[in-house]
Amino acid sequence: MTKRLIYEFIHGPLCGPAVIAPSEEGELHFPHYEALSYAEAPRSVHCIWEVRVNRERDVWLHFDKVRFATRDCQDGRLDVFLPSRPDHPFLSICGHNVSSKDMPPLTSKDLTPVGGDATAQPSVRIQFIGTTTPARAAFKIAWTELFHLPRNPDGTLMTSRLTETDSQSMQTDCEFICPGEASLCIPARLVCNGVINCPAPPNLNPLANITSDSGDESPELCAARTEAPQVNWVMVGLGATAGTILGVIFLFFICRCFCCCCCSKRHDDDDDDY
Numbered sequence: 001m002t003k004r005l006i007y008e009f010i011h012g013p014l015c016g017p018a019v020i021a022p023s024e025e026g027e028l029h030f031p032h033y034e035a036l037s038y039a040e041a042p043r044s045v046h047c048i049w050e051v052r053v054n055r056e057r058d059v060w061l062h063f064d065k066v067r068f069a070t071r072d073c074q075d076g077r078l079d080v081f082l083p084s085r086p087d088h089p090f091l092s093i094c095g096h097n098v099s100s101k102d103m104p105p106l107t108s109k110d111l112t113p114v115g116g117d118a119t120a121q122p123s124v125r126i127q128f129i130g131t132t133t134p135a136r137a138a139f140k141i142a143w144t145e146l147f148h149l150p151r152n153p154d155g156t157l158m159t160s161r162l163t164e165t166d167s168q169s170m171q172t173d174c175e176f177i178c179p180g181e182a183s184l185c186i187p188a189r190l191v192c193n194g195v196i197n198c199p200a201p202p203n204l205n206p207l208a209n210i211t212s213d214s215g216d217e218s219p220e221l222c223a224a225r226t227e228a229p230q231v232n233w234v235m236v237g238l239g240a241t242a243g244t245i246l247g248v249i250f251l252f253f254i255c256r257c258f259c260c261c262c263c264s265k266r267h268d269d270d271d272d273d274y
Helices: 033-037 159-163 168-173 219-227 233-273
Strands: 025-030 045-052 058-067 077-081 091-093 123-130 138-148 184-186
Touching: 025 045, 058 077, 123 138
Parallel strands: none
Antiparallel strands: 025 138, 045 123, 058 138, 077 091, 077 123, 138 184
């Protein structure tokens, strides 16, 4: 009796890196095009990514440019798993529901394993299974780490913590408060960078475009930031230093010329005495 073995390769070259280190923002692309030059495209794909998140941070996943071969989940399915519920996907995306790909921000509690293991790194596990050729499936997943600003007992945002001297990291991480009632904020360097980093408020009209009214990519906000004069303090410092050096050199030559004139006059007076 002959046995036939079937091998299934999980997370091949087309999947790219399996573990993604924590960062303020990031993107995950499939297929990993760098591998197409040296790896033969398989008939099926099974990728598992672990997106790690900095501690005490929420994260917002945004699915963009998702394309599957058919509407059947057997041909392609994206699953998002959370450490708080690792046995069941928090979100599943197939061809038939690819338009319903917006998800709320995941809190730091969602990213922590059940049991509160202090040594475990907060993370999100993303899995893609496709039975068709990878060329017929493609997607991009972007994410942004969010800081959750606490609230006062009366429900207002605790913005006073942004001015505390011992909260320097909070000041740089929470410079822009996202619209809505979730009290989420991002660093100023992520504002108007061409990527939507603030999630839409839960009560926003689905037909509305968050970038046209509010948010970190609002045209009005970005136009104001562009028109504001940008002071390049490095160039100002270099200019001041160069001016100081030129002033010292100019003063040196003046003193030298003055000394030469004095010496020449003294020499002429000595000649007249003879």
